Amino acid sequence: MIFIRLWMFFAGVLAVLFLGWVGLVGxxxxxxxxxxxxxGLRPYTxxxxxxxxxxxxxxxxxxxxQQTRPPGFGGDxxxxxxxxxxxxxxxxxxxxxxxxxxxxxxxxxxGARQPSAEWHYAHLFNPRAVVPQSIxxxxxxxxxxxxxxDPGEPVVDAPAEFRPGGGVITPTREGVDLVEYLRGMDRTxxxxx
Amino acid sequence: xxxxxxxxxxxxxxxxxxxxxxxxPEIHEIHRSILQRERLEPQEGAEPxxxxxxxxSVAVLFCMGIYLGxxxxxxxxxxxxxxxxxxxxxxxxxxxxxxxxADIFSAICIxxxxxxxxxxxxxxxxxxxxxWIAKDAGIPVRIVLNGLEGxxxxxxxxxxxxxxxxxxQLEDDxxxxxxxxxxxxxxxxxxxxxxxxxxxxxxxxxxxxxxxADKLNAIGGKP
Amino acid sequence: xxxxxxxxxxxEFRERLDAESAIPVLVFLASGVLWLLVGSALGIIAxxxxxxxxxxxxxxxxxxxxxxxxxxxxxxYGWASLAGVGCLIWLTSRLCKTxxxxxxxxIASAALWNLGVLYGTGAVLFGYSQGVxxxxxxxxxxxxxxxxxxxxxxSILSTFHARQAEHLYVSLWYVIASVxxxxxxxxxxxxxxxxxxxxxxxxxxxxxxxxxxxxxPIGLALAYYMIPKVIGRPIYSYYLSLLxxxxxxxxxxxxxIHHLVGGPVPTWLQTISIIASVLMVIPVMAVAxxxxxTTIGHFKLLRTSPTLRFTVFxxxxxxxxxxxxxxxxxxxxxxxVHFTHYTVGHAHLGVYxxxxxxxxxxxYYIIPRVTAWDWPRPGxxxxxxxxxxxxxxxxxxxxxxxGWLQGMAMNNPAEPFVNVVAGTRGWLILRSIGGSMMxxxxxxxxxxFFEMLWRAGPRRGASPWEDAK
Numbered sequence: 001m002i003f004i005r006l007w008m009f010f011a012g013v014l015a016v017l018f019l020g021w022v023g024l025v026g027x028x029x030x031x032x033x034x035x036x037x038x039x040g041l042r043p044y045t046x047x048x049x050x051x052x053x054x055x056x057x058x059x060x061x062x063x064x065x066q067q068t069r070p071p072g073f074g075g076d077x078x079x080x081x082x083x084x085x086x087x088x089x090x091x092x093x094x095x096x097x098x099x100x101x102x103x104x105x106x107x108x109x110x111g112a113r114q115p116s117a118e119w120h121y122a123h124l125f126n127p128r129a130v131v132p133q134s135i136x137x138x139x140x141x142x143x144x145x146x147x148x149x150d151p152g153e154p155v156v157d158a159p160a161e162f163r164p165g166g167g168v169i170t171p172t173r174e175g176v177d178l179v180e181y182l183r184g185m186d187r188t189x190x191x192x193x
Numbered sequence: 194x195x196x197x198x199x200x201x202x203x204x205x206x207x208x209x210x211x212x213x214x215x216x217x218p219e220i221h222e223i224h225r226s227i228l229q230r231e232r233l234e235p236q237e238g239a240e241p242x243x244x245x246x247x248x249x250s251v252a253v254l255f256c257m258g259i260y261l262g263x264x265x266x267x268x269x270x271x272x273x274x275x276x277x278x279x280x281x282x283x284x285x286x287x288x289x290x291x292x293x294x295a296d297i298f299s300a301i302c303i304x305x306x307x308x309x310x311x312x313x314x315x316x317x318x319x320x321x322x323x324x325w326i327a328k329d330a331g332i333p334v335r336i337v338l339n340g341l342e343g344x345x346x347x348x349x350x351x352x353x354x355x356x357x358x359x360x361x362q363l364e365d366d367x368x369x370x371x372x373x374x375x376x377x378x379x380x381x382x383x384x385x386x387x388x389x390x391x392x393x394x395x396x397x398x399x400x401x402x403x404x405x406a407d408k409l410n411a412i413g414g415k416p
Numbered sequence: 417x418x419x420x421x422x423x424x425x426x427x428e429f430r431e432r433l434d435a436e437s438a439i440p441v442l443v444f445l446a447s448g449v450l451w452l453l454v455g456s457a458l459g460i461i462a463x464x465x466x467x468x469x470x471x472x473x474x475x476x477x478x479x480x481x482x483x484x485x486x487x488x489x490x491x492x493y494g495w496a497s498l499a500g501v502g503c504l505i506w507l508t509s510r511l512c513k514t515x516x517x518x519x520x521x522x523i524a525s526a527a528l529w530n531l532g533v534l535y536g537t538g539a540v541l542f543g544y545s546q547g548v549x550x551x552x553x554x555x556x557x558x559x560x561x562x563x564x565x566x567x568x569x570x571s572i573l574s575t576f577h578a579r580q581a582e583h584l585y586v587s588l589w590y591v592i593a594s595v596x597x598x599x600x601x602x603x604x605x606x607x608x609x610x611x612x613x614x615x616x617x618x619x620x621x622x623x624x625x626x627x628x629x630x631x632x633p634i635g636l637a638l639a640y641y642m643i644p645k646v647i648g649r650p651i652y653s654y655y656l657s658l659l660x661x662x663x664x665x666x667x668x669x670x671x672x673i674h675h676l677v678g679g680p681v682p683t684w685l686q687t688i689s690i691i692a693s694v695l696m697v698i699p700v701m702a703v704a705x706x707x708x709x710t711t712i713g714h715f716k717l718l719r720t721s722p723t724l725r726f727t728v729f730x731x732x733x734x735x736x737x738x739x740x741x742x743x744x745x746x747x748x749x750x751x752x753v754h755f756t757h758y759t760v761g762h763a764h765l766g767v768y769x770x771x772x773x774x775x776x777x778x779x780y781y782i783i784p785r786v787t788a789w790d791w792p793r794p795g796x797x798x799x800x801x802x803x804x805x806x807x808x809x810x811x812x813x814x815x816x817x818x819g820w821l822q823g824m825a826m827n828n829p830a831e832p833f834v835n836v837v838a839g840t841r842g843w844l845i846l847r848s849i850g851g852s853m854m855x856x857x858x859x860x861x862x863x864x865f866f867e868m869l870w871r872a873g874p875r876r877g878a879s880p881w882e883d884a885k
Binding site for chain 2 (some may be wrong): 431510585587640641650655656657659663684691702788790831832871
Binding site for chain 3 (some may be wrong): 012014025028031033069070073079085090095097098100104105133135139
């Protein structure tokens with residue numbers, strides 16, 4: 001017999017699950033909840049939060065991380081992706097988007113690295129127009145083809161093949177908000193312990 | 194315990210009619226023959242576990258005890274403790290090897306200015322053979338520190354774009370290293386950029402927004 | 417052997433057990449097979465998109481970032497779970513030596529489960545994902561699946577309660593433990609109350625535990641049954657079974673945070689997960705020795721029994737993937753492979769080469785017993801095996817080598833990032849080829865499966881390619 005009494009088996013089974021939960025979720029949860037947000041960190045604006053939803057919807061997280069590793073651990077510092085990130089950098093993130101794959105570069109500080117909205121529009125519309133060897137998907141549905149841009153509206157620098165019959169390509173509200181989110185990604189403020 | 198199947202002796206349990214042939218004696222026959230070919234239900238053997246299984250288990254537990262002592266950290270909610278000490282990321286790495294300009298170029302500038310410093314037609318101006326980096330080292334230092342925007346003429350071609358300020362991402366000696374690298378690669382040959390120059394310009398241009406070609410020309414850096 | 421035990425092993429009695437579990441088992445298995453086809457198609461699309469990014473590029477529902485999670489969810493919650501449940505129902509009835517209970521609940525469970533997977537996957541493809549790996553399904557879909565799981569658990573536990581077996585065979589420990597564990601895990605992880613780094617911890621506590629306390633127990637329960645059953649000899653050592661089960665239960669559920677090594681997570685937390693991952697050597701060794709010593713001397717049966725061939729392949733891959741996992745969790749390895757395609761290769765060694773192969777093997781055993789029909793085409797079974805085995809081998813090798821090189825290049829800041837990306841291309845193409853072979857194997861298998869459902873195809877009596885002499 002695997003146990004003296006059947007209830008002991010069930011008790012054991014429940015106990016191991018509970019222990020694991022305490023160790024991996026409960027205890028760190030209590031510790032982390034006591035940490036303050038980093039002072040340099042701003043909550044997302046409404047527009048950025050909407051952009052974040054687009055980021056989730058399009059599954060950017062399956063190719064991009066948002067976590068930077070310390071010196072001596074991988075090439076993150078050498079690649080200048082930003083100082084090592086700490087728990088206080090993420091307090092406004094729900095859901096978290098730390099990610100597990102770097103098919104593309106880390107984006108935790110993409111706003112500091114690439115503040116140009118135009119670059120982002122051109123890149124999202126067709127990454128290979130900007131980085132010829134890229135394997136990142138295009139996101140043409142975040143853009144629309146128009147006869148002419150409204151005043152002040154950004155225009156994507158796209159070759160004529162994408163504009164049958166002329167006209168201009170402009171980002172939709174979703175595209176604009178996504179880029180706002182990306183441009184706001186900046187955790188370069190100094191860390192407070 | 195009383196086995197259930199003796200309750201109703203001789204009762205015929207048939208499989209459900211499936212999508213094809215329906216239930217028939219023949220189907221029973223097939224099922225029976227499959228079951229007859231079957232071996233006994235599995236039992237537990239009573240061999241003892243080999244001694245080395247226990248030995249390896251104890252050894253692994255022991256090693257992991259040592260591992261915990263070595264890498265366990267302080268049980269505080271601090272990330273990167275092993276690399277950066279218990280103050281975590283708040284402490285700055287003190288001893289840093291001398292920066293390598295080529296590495297910094299590959300990490301930062303290459304996204305826009307491309308490998309070989311060729312740039313992209315109509316988007317990013319070339320660094321190879323550019324007149325803007327050739328003469329006065331102060332000009333590229335200012336561009337990297339504070340960014341550049343608006344129309345600019347490079348090697349006879351017009352660009353109207355925007356380069357972000359990179360000053361906050363790089364230390365003074367790193368900017369000096371990358372520009373020294375740029376100024377002595379791909380046919381460029383205008384020599385090293387001293388760190389002191391970067392330090393001096395960083396202080397002088399603090400608060401300065403992005404440069405434009407005109408402003409740079411006004412300082413006297415006109416190529 | 418007591419007379420009662422003998423009575424419980426007669427052909428008539430087993431005929432009755434099979435007959436009573438047939439409908440629920442077939443409903444679950446058929447759903448699983450259909451989801452397998454859907455999941456394979458999604459997987460192949462996602463794979464091709466990584467080296468041909470402009471293929472199908474204008475359809476939002478088919479962008480990589482949606483197809484990739486849809487693939488994972490379909491194969492995990494559709495194929496592996498549904499086929500797994502189908503096999504576990506049959507297994508529980510056999511091991512408890514009593515007809516399966518609550519068959520109505522099982523049918524309802526199958527219906528709800530399919531609905532949940534359909535809804536959840538549709539939601540991911542149409543842009544309503546929760547955005548959390550392994551937990552993409554929106555809450556209503558997750559809730560439907562939770563209810564379906566509880567109905568299934570109810571049936572298993574009622575059957576267990578009514579058991580007539582005197583001894584509880586090791587497979588049953590895994591089954592019972594997992595039906596208790598999984599619903600708790602699934603509900604706790606889906607609660608919409610977490611944020612930031614703590615959410616990441618919950619995410620990977622769940623993500624790894626989905627394997628640890630649901631998929632792996634399915635695979636092990638089936639392997640522990642099929643190997644001695646087909647060979648016709650007891651499992652080697654009860655003591656090894658005990659050591660294997662309890663060390664498994666104790667260590668496996670602490671593994672999750674090895675998915676966050678190097679990240680913004682407290683150092684001690686990363687370290688205990690790494691330690692638990694290495695300690696998995698103990699249960700894995702116990703299981704491997706137990707299976708190996710049982711099979712030893714009977715390896716020639718691998719030639720004639722598809723069940724044994726698939727199952728032993730799966731059991732060997734369990735050992736391989738677990739040892740790989742222990743080594744992969746270490747900080748030095750994580751530093752290289754964490755964010756690369758290497759991890760994807762590892763995941764498929766687990767969920768495909770181990771779990772799916774054992775599911776195939778078990779289905780080759782179970783289906784004839786619930787349809788009363790012999791597998792019609794030995795050649796096709798052989799074709800299925802080789803497509804699956806060679807396909808996953810190519811898949812695994814390509815991503816393991818390619819992923820390692822990717823990691824080394826990524827850690828070298830002098831290597832521009834685009835070169836890292838370009839360097840993976842060839843390996844990703846090889847992966848697509850391996851994946852397509854697996855997909856082709858699934859088509860063969862599905863064809864055979866539906867022939868069995870219709871009792872179609874050539875009739876065969878006992879032939880060399882069958883389960884036991």
